[in-house]
């Protein structure tokens with residue numbers, strides 16, 4: 001059987017990465033988290049004190065940056081100029097600036113090339129915002145994963161608490177809603193369900209049920 005390409009898009013906190021990882025494991029595919037790549041650029045901008053509003057400086061930064069994904073103990077990790085930033089890119093500070101960074105055309109174009117190269121051989125589950133619409137419009141299976149804003153904020157809150165961050169649920173809800181708005185309203189490759197994507201609402205689903213639903217979609221086509 002030919003190794004296929006599965007694209008999973010959706011708003012922040014819908015469970016994309018958790019579910020995508022399990023789907024990849026079940027199929028023995030590689031999981032590629034494209035959000036981590038945008039977060040890595042945002043981290044580098046913060047590290048170098050570059051404002052995302054300064055598009056020229058952001059374009060120059062992106063040109064000189066080396067972002068690499070690698071896998072350790074089955075987990076995707078990411079480096080920026082050789083430094084492993086896998087944990088640092090997950091802080092609330094980075095979440096607050098990443099949508100402004102990802103709206104910059106030079107940033108998107110650089111990462112787009114990288115993402116397409118990574119998917120070329122097939123056998124991948126790639127998650128993000130524009131995978132089915134823009135990065136891999138010919139993906140074999142396209143999923144648009146959603147959940148209610150309350151449920152997404154609750155999940156993100158638990159995740160952050162486990163990592164030791166003090167979080168306020170209401171504030172988190174507002175931040176997630178703002179990020180979705182920015183991601184949906186940007187000009188280039190906005191967050192949108194592809195016409196041929198299957199919508200899955202995970203609000204009342206367990207992780208296992210969401211994984212099964214995607215595997216079923218995959219099996220329908222193979």
Ligand code: C5P
Nearest residue numbers: 012034035036038098099102128129130
């Ligand atoms: O998936 P995650 O929430 O980590 O993504 C962080 C941010 O990266 C998103 O809010 C969005 O601004 C950007 N992103 C994007 N396109 C993708 C993946 C992520 O614009 N394919």
